[in-house]
Amino acid sequence: MASSTAPRRLPGWLALGLAVTIGVMTALQARVNGQLGIRLDDGFVAAVVSFGSGLLILVVLSAVLPAGRAGFARLVTGVRTGGIPWWMLAGGAAGALTVATQGLAVGLIGVSLYTVGVVAGQTVNGLLLDRIGFGPAGVVAVTVPRLLGGALALAAVGLALVGDSIAEVPVWMLVLPFLAGIAIAWQQATNGRLRQRVGTPLTATFVNFLGGTALLAIAAAVHVSVVGPPRALPPEWWLYLGGPLGVVYIFLSAAIVRDTGVLLLGLGAVVGQLLSSVALDALWPAPASPGIAQEIAMVGVALASVVVAVFPWRSLGRR
Numbered sequence: 001m002a003s004s005t006a007p008r009r010l011p012g013w014l015a016l017g018l019a020v021t022i023g024v025m026t027a028l029q030a031r032v033n034g035q036l037g038i039r040l041d042d043g044f045v046a047a048v049v050s051f052g053s054g055l056l057i058l059v060v061l062s063a064v065l066p067a068g069r070a071g072f073a074r075l076v077t078g079v080r081t082g083g084i085p086w087w088m089l090a091g092g093a094a095g096a097l098t099v100a101t102q103g104l105a106v107g108l109i110g111v112s113l114y115t116v117g118v119v120a121g122q123t124v125n126g127l128l129l130d131r132i133g134f135g136p137a138g139v140v141a142v143t144v145p146r147l148l149g150g151a152l153a154l155a156a157v158g159l160a161l162v163g164d165s166i167a168e169v170p171v172w173m174l175v176l177p178f179l180a181g182i183a184i185a186w187q188q189a190t191n192g193r194l195r196q197r198v199g200t201p202l203t204a205t206f207v208n209f210l211g212g213t214a215l216l217a218i219a220a221a222v223h224v225s226v227v228g229p230p231r232a233l234p235p236e237w238w239l240y241l242g243g244p245l246g247v248v249y250i251f252l253s254a255a256i257v258r259d260t261g262v263l264l265l266g267l268g269a270v271v272g273q274l275l276s277s278v279a280l281d282a283l284w285p286a287p288a289s290p291g292i293a294q295e296i297a298m299v300g301v302a303l304a305s306v307v308v309a310v311f312p313w314r315s316l317g318r319r
Helices: 012-040 043-064 066-081 091-132 144-160 171-198 201-227 242-260 262-283 292-310 313-317
Strands: none
Touching (some): 012 043, 012 091, 012 242, 012 262, 043 091, 043 201, 066 171, 091 144, 091 171, 091 262, 091 292, 144 262, 144 292, 171 201, 171 242, 201 242, 262 292
C-alpha cells in the first residue's frame, strides 16, 4: 500500500474551533494592551512591552525545543540561499501595527468597536488574498456563500457605527483598526507560507515577534523623544499578558491557515473576537463603546456570516 506524504489536515470543525479561539485571545490581548497603554499614558511603549515579552518567550522556546532549533536553521539557510524571500519575514510589521493600535485606541473605543473595524479589514482582504491564491492553501474559490458571509461581516461593522457613541471619537481611531484588519489577513497568509518553508509555526511566530519588536522599539523611541517618558510600569501582573497571548494566537494562525484559508480563518476569529468583546465591554466598559444591545446584534450578524460562509450548501442541494 502506497503511503501519502501529503501533510495531514485538521478536521474542519477543529480548525474552525481553533480560529474562534484565536479571536478570543485577540480580544483579550486588545483589552490588556489597551489598559496598559492607559496606565503608561503611552500606547507605543505599551506595545513594546507586550511584543518584547512575547519575543523573550519565543527566544527561550526556540533555543530549548528541537523543532525551534531545526526551524531556525532552515530559516537561516532559506534566507541565505534566497529560498525564503524578504517579504515572508515582514509579518512582524502587521503585528506591530495591530498591537500599537490596541495600545492607542482600545482604552477609549472599547474592544467591540475596535473589533468591528478589524472585521472589515480582515473580511475585505481575506476575500482578495484567497482569490489570488496568496495563502498557503492556494487559490480558494470565492463562492456566493463566501461572498454573502463577507457581506454579513461588513453588516456587523455597520451596526457598530449606528448611534452617537462614536460621535466624538477621532477619525484616526476608527481607521487604524480597519488597517490593522487588512494587515492581520495578510500576516496570517504570509505566516502560513513561512511556516511551510521553515517546517514549524514556532519559527514563523519568532520571526514575527523579532521584526515587530524592532519596529515598535524604534517608534516608541521617537515618540518618547517627542512627548517625554511614560509613567512608571504598573504592578498588576495581568497587564503583561498581551505578549504571551500574542505568541499563542500567532502560532495557531500560522499552524491552521493551510486548513482554513485566509477568509475562513478571519471569519472564525471574528466570531471569537465579537463574543469576547461583548463580555469584556459589559464587565469593563470603555467611554466610547456601543451599548450591550447593539453589541449583541453585532455578534448575531457575525455568527450568521460564518454559518453562511462554511455551511455545505452544495451538498444540501444534492439531497
